[in-house]
Amino acid sequence: MEGPLGLNADFSARREGFRLDLKLSISPGRTVALLGPNGAGKTTAVNVLSGLLPIDRGRIELAGEVLDDPRAGVFVSPEARRVGVVFQDYLLFSHLSVEENVAFGLRSRGMSNERARAQAGEWLERMELSDLGRRKPRQLSGGQAQRVALARALVTEPDLLLLDEPLSALDVGTRVQLRRTLAEHLDQFQGPRLLITHDPSEAFLLADEIHVIENGTITQSGSPDDIRLRPRTAYAADLAGSNLFVGYARNGSVDVVGHQLHVASAVEGDALVTIRPSAISVHRSQPEGSPRNNWLTTIKIVEHLGERVRMRTGPPLPLTVEITESALVEMNLSEGEEVWVAIKATEIGVESESIP
Amino acid sequence: MKPARGTGGPPVLLIILGISGLALFALPLAGLLARTPWAKLGSLLTGDVVTDALGLSLLTSLAATAIAAIIGVPLAWLLARVDFPGRTIARGLVTLPLVLPPVVGGAALLFAFGRRGLFGQPLNEATGLLLPFSVWGVILANTFVATPFLVITVEGALRNLDQRFEGAAATLGARRWTVMRRVTLPMIGPSLVAGLVLTWARALGEFGATITFAGNLQGRTQTLPLAVFVALESDRDTAIALSLVMVAVSLTVLVALRERWWKGL
Numbered sequence: 001m002e003g004p005l006g007l008n009a010d011f012s013a014r015r016e017g018f019r020l021d022l023k024l025s026i027s028p029g030r031t032v033a034l035l036g037p038n039g040a041g042k043t044t045a046v047n048v049l050s051g052l053l054p055i056d057r058g059r060i061e062l063a064g065e066v067l068d069d070p071r072a073g074v075f076v077s078p079e080a081r082r083v084g085v086v087f088q089d090y091l092l093f094s095h096l097s098v099e100e101n102v103a104f105g106l107r108s109r110g111m112s113n114e115r116a117r118a119q120a121g122e123w124l125e126r127m128e129l130s131d132l133g134r135r136k137p138r139q140l141s142g143g144q145a146q147r148v149a150l151a152r153a154l155v156t157e158p159d160l161l162l163l164d165e166p167l168s169a170l171d172v173g174t175r176v177q178l179r180r181t182l183a184e185h186l187d188q189f190q191g192p193r194l195l196i197t198h199d200p201s202e203a204f205l206l207a208d209e210i211h212v213i214e215n216g217t218i219t220q221s222g223s224p225d226d227i228r229l230r231p232r233t234a235y236a237a238d239l240a241g242s243n244l245f246v247g248y249a250r251n252g253s254v255d256v257v258g259h260q261l262h263v264a265s266a267v268e269g270d271a272l273v274t275i276r277p278s279a280i281s282v283h284r285s286q287p288e289g290s291p292r293n294n295w296l297t298t299i300k301i302v303e304h305l306g307e308r309v310r311m312r313t314g315p316p317l318p319l320t321v322e323i324t325e326s327a328l329v330e331m332n333l334s335e336g337e338e339v340w341v342a343i344k345a346t347e348i349g350v351e352s353e354s355i356p
Numbered sequence: 357m358k359p360a361r362g363t364g365g366p367p368v369l370l371i372i373l374g375i376s377g378l379a380l381f382a383l384p385l386a387g388l389l390a391r392t393p394w395a396k397l398g399s400l401l402t403g404d405v406v407t408d409a410l411g412l413s414l415l416t417s418l419a420a421t422a423i424a425a426i427i428g429v430p431l432a433w434l435l436a437r438v439d440f441p442g443r444t445i446a447r448g449l450v451t452l453p454l455v456l457p458p459v460v461g462g463a464a465l466l467f468a469f470g471r472r473g474l475f476g477q478p479l480n481e482a483t484g485l486l487l488p489f490s491v492w493g494v495i496l497a498n499t500f501v502a503t504p505f506l507v508i509t510v511e512g513a514l515r516n517l518d519q520r521f522e523g524a525a526a527t528l529g530a531r532r533w534t535v536m537r538r539v540t541l542p543m544i545g546p547s548l549v550a551g552l553v554l555t556w557a558r559a560l561g562e563f564g565a566t567i568t569f570a571g572n573l574q575g576r577t578q579t580l581p582l583a584v585f586v587a588l589e590s591d592r593d594t595a596i597a598l599s600l601v602m603v604a605v606s607l608t609v610l611v612a613l614r615e616r617w618w619k620g621l
Contacts, residue, residue, distance in 0.1 A: 078526040091524040105528035
């Protein structure tokens with residue numbers, strides 16, 4: 001159990017024949033991600049914690065206050081909870097200006113119009129939105145809307161921040177950029193944060209701890225590295241299969257945990273490196289020719305997935321590799337054997353992660 | 357106008373049929389304008405019959421619209437959001453005045469709220485209030501016939517409104533009435549206004565239920581449509597003047613509101 005100021009939740013909830021069982025503890029200042037596919041129960045979790053759906057069994061406690069406990073007959077309604085939510089698609093009120101959206105929570109809690117506007121103005125400034133206060137939500141870019149949603153949720157000083165797929169409304173290009181600004185802005189909130197997402201890179205980069213959720217239950221919990229290196233379900237393995245590393249890029253190569261990868265990218269500084277498992281080739285002897293990244297390693301795990309085979313390799317840089325079943329048979333590979341792996345520089349994805 | 361290359365113009369048959377459709381609405385109006393005694397119009401419009409009928413029509417149609425708003429919006433909310441037994445029947449009941457001949461509606465009102473009516477008699481005995489042949493009767497007839505337009509429009513808008521917005525407002529500390537006032541109603545605003553306008557227009561044009569239930573007493577229950585009907589028999593010029601007033605009032609309001617509120621509809 002975490003300290004009294006965090007979130008402690010252990011409950012079951014039912015909705016339209018679907019059942020969610022969740023046990024969750026988040027201490028202040030930490031970001032926990034609930035990572036799972038669509039239909040796993042993520043939205044139900046948001047509704048339960050924000051008070052839009054009562055639980056059937058268990059108990060939810062936030063900042064020392066019981067929010068929901070059917071056995072004790074306690075249920076705190078959503079408007080009385082101190083939970084800030086950044087909703088999927090943001091759900092900004094289209095008929096209100098940006099400033100009125102941010103001031104909404106303060107006005108609803110009885111603050112005078114003048115004070116609410118002044119306080120909303122402060123948050124707009126903090127989120128670098130000062131010039132946009134009079135605009136309507138439809139006149140905002142995706143990134144601006146995200147910051148308005150965050151300001152609207154944080155202005156009431158909640159005890160818990162819920163982020164429901166905060167980046168899914170954006171296209172891929174802006175997503176990378178906004179993940180970075182989101183990480184910065186999250187630091188402005190001192191309480192416990194729960195990130196709900198289906199995007200592994202979002203969870204790996206923003207969260208301190210990840211719970212993988214499938215079919216309404218948590219199937220694995222751990223640090224991002226735990227999930228990545230020791231996936232326990234097929235779904236987690238699929239997530240981990242993306243070979244995601246954080247490194248430092250300089251002069252066409254990236255330093256990943258002391259290992260140098262040659263890349264075809266001009267990115268400099270902190271970088272996010274992705275390598276598709278099928279882009280890695282496996283050889284019995286050192287390959288000749290173009291691949292500039294190649295090294296000798298051992299096969300740790302072999303997993304058969306029908307036509308394909310997924311392997312985990314050992315040091316110097318642990319990778320998830322995918323080859324065909326016939327290639328495995330041809331090379332006569334099995335667990336514990338030494339092999340060469342090779343990756344073309346052009347097959348390595350590099351995104352800047354530096355904060356400008 | 358030359359059609360853009362590659363797209364072709366609209367098909368000729370479509371144009372002919374479309375223009376016929378427009379003619380259906382334009383020709384009667386042209387006929388009315390052609391027969392208008394323009395020289396006498398000023399004195400006709402200031403006559404007692406016209407001013408009485410116009411005043412009464414505006415009063416009763418606006419009163420009916422106000423009542424429709426007060427009871428119709430909550431009814432629409434119940435029909436859209438609360439899954440109660442008999443909801444389908446309730447929905448059918450609400451739309452009944454749309455298909456029922458207004459005369460039948462008027463007769464039903466008489467049996468319910470008339471001097472010897474099921475509810476009219478106890479009401480009369482308790483309060484002395486008599487609905488038929490009074491301004492209240494006109495308002496009741498108007499409300500009965502026109503409210504369905506509001507209920508249907510608002511119910512549709514409430515069903516289309518993403519309820520997650522109301523949930524978002526609740527997490528921001530808004531109580532149910534605040535959510536209704538600051539989120540739900542503003543977000544269905546355009547539909548609400550459209551429904552009110554349709555309701556008002558229907559009430560203004562109400563004839564059958566009114567004449568059956570409230571009668572045809574000048575200055576008390578004789579609204580514009582009733583006055584037109586009477587004048588057609590006796591004083592054709594007055595009938596035309598009254599009709600022009602109705603056309604002008606309706607058209608002005610509909611065009612003005614269409615510009616301002618209905619752009620998205």
